[in-house]
Amino acid sequence: MDFQLTDDQKALRSGVRERLAARFGRDALRAAVDEGPPRLDPALWRELGEAGFFALRLPEAEGGVGLGLPEAVLVFEEAGRVLLPGPLIATHLAAGAVAGAATGETVVTAVDGGLVEWLEAADTVRGDATGAEPLASVDPLTPLHRVPAPPARDLQAGRDGVVRLLTSLLTAAEQLGSAARTCELAVQHARTREQFGQPIGAFQAVKHLCAQMLVRTEVARAAVYAAAVTADPVDVAAARLLADEAAVRGARDCLQVHGGMGFTWESDVHLHLKRAWVRTYRAGGATESEEILSGDLSAAIA
Amino acid sequence: MDLDHTPEEEEFRARLREWLAKALPTLPPKPSPDDWPGRRAYDLGWQRMLYDAGYAGLHWPVDAGGRGATPTQHLIYLEETEKAGAPYVGANFVGLLHAGPTIVSEGTAEQRARWLPPVLRGEEVWCQGFSEPDAGSDLAALRTRAWRDGDEYVVSGSKIWTSHAEVANWCELLVRTDPDAPRHRGITWLALPMDAPGITVRPLRTLAGSTEFAEVFLDEVRVPVGHRVGAENDGWRVTMVTLSYERGTAFVGEVVACRRVLGALARRARENGRWDDAVLRRRLGRLNAEFRALWRLTQWNVGEAQRTGAVPGVGGSVFKLRYSHARQELYDAAAEALGPEALDLGQEWTLDRLSSLSYTIAAGTSQIQQNIVAERILGLPKGR
Structure with a gap:
C-alpha cells in the first residue's frame, strides 16, 4: 500500500498550479469579476484543452492523455484553488462523447438537477434545458439557469449514475482546493494583521479557527483522494460530504478571520464562499450523500 | 497513489x-x-x-x-x-x-x-508520571523535585492521572532537577520502581464510576542514577522524541471499532423503528463519512511514515482532534438511536458514552492540540 502522491502526480499538480497561476492568477480573477456579465474566454478554454484538462482521462489511442481519476482529482483541486470559471466538469466528462470537448473547441454544460451552469456560453447542453429561466446568480462568475424539476427516478442507475458519481467526485476535488486556499488566506491574514500590539494569529480564538480549517481540509483530502482511487459510490459520498463542508465552513471562517475586510467586495473570500455554495447544489449533494452513506450502514445489516 | x-x-x-x-x-x-x-x-x-x-x-x-x-x-x-x-x-x-x-x-x-x-514478553507493566495537579496542559510547569544524593536521586512531589499505577512495576517519571534553569531545561526522565519506599498510590474514581487512574504521592523516594534515561536536565527533549507516538497510531484499532459500533447502531435503530426518522438516519450517514475518512487519513499518515521512515509527527494532532470529537458524536448519536435505554448503565453504549468524554482531554486537550496545529503546522505566532 502506498497511499501518497507519486512523483508523477506531484509533478502534475505543480505543473497545473504554475500554469493556472500564469493564465488565471488573481488579477485575471478580479478582472473577470469586475468586467460585468460573466463570459467565457474561448482562448482560455482552448488553452485548457491543449493542456489536457478535458482529455485527461481519455485513452491515448483516442487522442487523450490516458491518466486516471486520481490525476483528474488533482487537476480539479487546482481549478478549485484559483476559482477557475466555466463548466469544467461537464466539458471534462463530455470528452470523447461530444465532438470538440476534449480539445476545448466546444464548451459543454449539463443540466444537473434543477440547474444549468453557463447555459448561454455553452455550445452543447447535455440533458433537457427546455424552459430554462435565468437566475440572478449569487456567484458573479457562475451564471445559472433554473430548469423545471426532472422526473423522479433512480439517480444512481446506468450512464447517468456514472456521470453523477464523477460530477460529485470532481466537485469534491474543487471544494477541497477551495478549502485549502481559504485556509492559506486566513493564515496569511492572521500572521500579518496586528491588533492589540500583536498579530491576531497569536490569539487562540483566531488560531483555533485556523486549526479547524486545516483539520477539515486534511480529513476531506484523505477522503477525496481515497474516493479517486476506489471510485466507490460510498467513498465518493463521504468525500463529497466532507469536502462540501470543508469548503463552505472554510470560507465562512476565512471571512471571520478577515473581519470587516472579509465582508468587502474587494476581498476574494466571498468569491470562494459563493462558488462553494453553488457547488453544493451539484449532483451528490448533502442529502443524497447522507442517504447513500446511511444506506451503506443499512445494507451491511440486510 | x-x-x-x-x-x-x-x-x-x-x-x-x-x-x-x-x-x-x-x-x-x-x-x-x-x-x-x-x-x-x-x-x-x-x-x-x-x-x-x-x-x-x-x-x-x-x-x-x-x-x-x-x-x-x-x-x-x-x-x-x-x-x-x-x-x-x-x-x-x-x-x-x-x-x-x-x-x-x-x-x-x-x-x-x-x-x-x-x-x-509481558512480564512488567509501566505507568506514566507526567501530569501533576498544577501541571496539566502546561506540563513544563511540573514541580516534583529530585536532588542528587550520591549515586541516587531523592524524589518528592505528586503525580496525577496515572493509569495502572496500582499494578505497575515501573513509572516513567518526569522530575525537576534544576529549579533555576529555564523550565524546559531543568527536567529529567527517570524510571521509578513502583515498589520503592515512600510511594503512595490513591485511586481516582472517574465520572463513569470506575477507577481508571490514580494520584501518586512521592515522599523522598530514592531512585538510582542509573535509572535516568538521557542526560540530567534533558528530560523534556527525551520525552518529546516519542510523545507523538501516543497520537500517531494509538487510535487505529478504535477507529475500526467505531465503524463496527456504527453498524450495530444502524441495526438497533432498524429494530426499534427509529431508522424511519430521516434526521437520525442522515446523522448516522454523516458519521459513516466521518469514520471512513478517519480510516483514510490513517492510511495516508501511514503512507507518509512509510515514505519518510519517520514516526508520526504533528499530523497526529490533526487526527486526534477530529477523532476525539467524532467518538463523542458517535455515542451521542447512539443515545438518540437507543432512546430512554441510553440512560441505563447496563446498556453497553452508556459507559462508552461516558468514557468518550475523556477523549477531548486526555493526551493533550483539543485546545492544546489546536495550538499545536496552528503553531507547528500553520506557523502562526505563539501567544496567549
Missing part, C-alpha cells in the same frame, strides 16, 4: 488471521473492570501470547527486540486484531507505546537490555 496491498502484506494478514483464529479461543475469561490484578494478568498474558507468536514489538527496530515491521504491516496488525476482537493493549500501553519507545531511542545498551525484554 494506491490502496492495494502487496502479496507480502496480504500474506502477513493471512497468517495473522490464522493465528488469531487459533489463539483467541484459548484466552481466559475477561476479568471485571474493577479487578486490577486480574486485568494486569489478563493483559500480560495476551502480550506473552503475542511474544510467543512473534508479534510483540512488531514495529520496534530489530536491534531493540522488535520485528522491524513496516508501518503498513503495523496498520494491518492493528486492523486485524481489532476486527477479530482481540484484547486491547491495556496495561501494556505505556510500556509498548511510550516508555518503551523512549528507551528504544534514548536508552543506553544496558537500559535497553534491562527494560525492553520484560515489556515485550
Whole structure:
C-alpha cells in the first residue's frame, strides 16, 4: 500500500498550479469579476484543452492523455484553488462523447438537477434545458439557469449514475482546493494583521479557527483522494460530504478571520464562499450523500 | 497513489488471521473492570501470547527486540486484531507505546537490555508520571523535585492521572532537577520502581464510576542514577522524541471499532423503528463519512511514515482532534438511536458514552492540540 502522491502526480499538480497561476492568477480573477456579465474566454478554454484538462482521462489511442481519476482529482483541486470559471466538469466528462470537448473547441454544460451552469456560453447542453429561466446568480462568475424539476427516478442507475458519481467526485476535488486556499488566506491574514500590539494569529480564538480549517481540509483530502482511487459510490459520498463542508465552513471562517475586510467586495473570500455554495447544489449533494452513506450502514445489516 | 496491498502484506494478514483464529479461543475469561490484578494478568498474558507468536514489538527496530515491521504491516496488525476482537493493549500501553519507545531511542545498551525484554514478553507493566495537579496542559510547569544524593536521586512531589499505577512495576517519571534553569531545561526522565519506599498510590474514581487512574504521592523516594534515561536536565527533549507516538497510531484499532459500533447502531435503530426518522438516519450517514475518512487519513499518515521512515509527527494532532470529537458524536448519536435505554448503565453504549468524554482531554486537550496545529503546522505566532 502506498497511499501518497507519486512523483508523477506531484509533478502534475505543480505543473497545473504554475500554469493556472500564469493564465488565471488573481488579477485575471478580479478582472473577470469586475468586467460585468460573466463570459467565457474561448482562448482560455482552448488553452485548457491543449493542456489536457478535458482529455485527461481519455485513452491515448483516442487522442487523450490516458491518466486516471486520481490525476483528474488533482487537476480539479487546482481549478478549485484559483476559482477557475466555466463548466469544467461537464466539458471534462463530455470528452470523447461530444465532438470538440476534449480539445476545448466546444464548451459543454449539463443540466444537473434543477440547474444549468453557463447555459448561454455553452455550445452543447447535455440533458433537457427546455424552459430554462435565468437566475440572478449569487456567484458573479457562475451564471445559472433554473430548469423545471426532472422526473423522479433512480439517480444512481446506468450512464447517468456514472456521470453523477464523477460530477460529485470532481466537485469534491474543487471544494477541497477551495478549502485549502481559504485556509492559506486566513493564515496569511492572521500572521500579518496586528491588533492589540500583536498579530491576531497569536490569539487562540483566531488560531483555533485556523486549526479547524486545516483539520477539515486534511480529513476531506484523505477522503477525496481515497474516493479517486476506489471510485466507490460510498467513498465518493463521504468525500463529497466532507469536502462540501470543508469548503463552505472554510470560507465562512476565512471571512471571520478577515473581519470587516472579509465582508468587502474587494476581498476574494466571498468569491470562494459563493462558488462553494453553488457547488453544493451539484449532483451528490448533502442529502443524497447522507442517504447513500446511511444506506451503506443499512445494507451491511440486510 | 494506491490502496492495494502487496502479496507480502496480504500474506502477513493471512497468517495473522490464522493465528488469531487459533489463539483467541484459548484466552481466559475477561476479568471485571474493577479487578486490577486480574486485568494486569489478563493483559500480560495476551502480550506473552503475542511474544510467543512473534508479534510483540512488531514495529520496534530489530536491534531493540522488535520485528522491524513496516508501518503498513503495523496498520494491518492493528486492523486485524481489532476486527477479530482481540484484547486491547491495556496495561501494556505505556510500556509498548511510550516508555518503551523512549528507551528504544534514548536508552543506553544496558537500559535497553534491562527494560525492553520484560515489556515485550509481558512480564512488567509501566505507568506514566507526567501530569501533576498544577501541571496539566502546561506540563513544563511540573514541580516534583529530585536532588542528587550520591549515586541516587531523592524524589518528592505528586503525580496525577496515572493509569495502572496500582499494578505497575515501573513509572516513567518526569522530575525537576534544576529549579533555576529555564523550565524546559531543568527536567529529567527517570524510571521509578513502583515498589520503592515512600510511594503512595490513591485511586481516582472517574465520572463513569470506575477507577481508571490514580494520584501518586512521592515522599523522598530514592531512585538510582542509573535509572535516568538521557542526560540530567534533558528530560523534556527525551520525552518529546516519542510523545507523538501516543497520537500517531494509538487510535487505529478504535477507529475500526467505531465503524463496527456504527453498524450495530444502524441495526438497533432498524429494530426499534427509529431508522424511519430521516434526521437520525442522515446523522448516522454523516458519521459513516466521518469514520471512513478517519480510516483514510490513517492510511495516508501511514503512507507518509512509510515514505519518510519517520514516526508520526504533528499530523497526529490533526487526527486526534477530529477523532476525539467524532467518538463523542458517535455515542451521542447512539443515545438518540437507543432512546430512554441510553440512560441505563447496563446498556453497553452508556459507559462508552461516558468514557468518550475523556477523549477531548486526555493526551493533550483539543485546545492544546489546536495550538499545536496552528503553531507547528500553520506557523502562526505563539501567544496567549
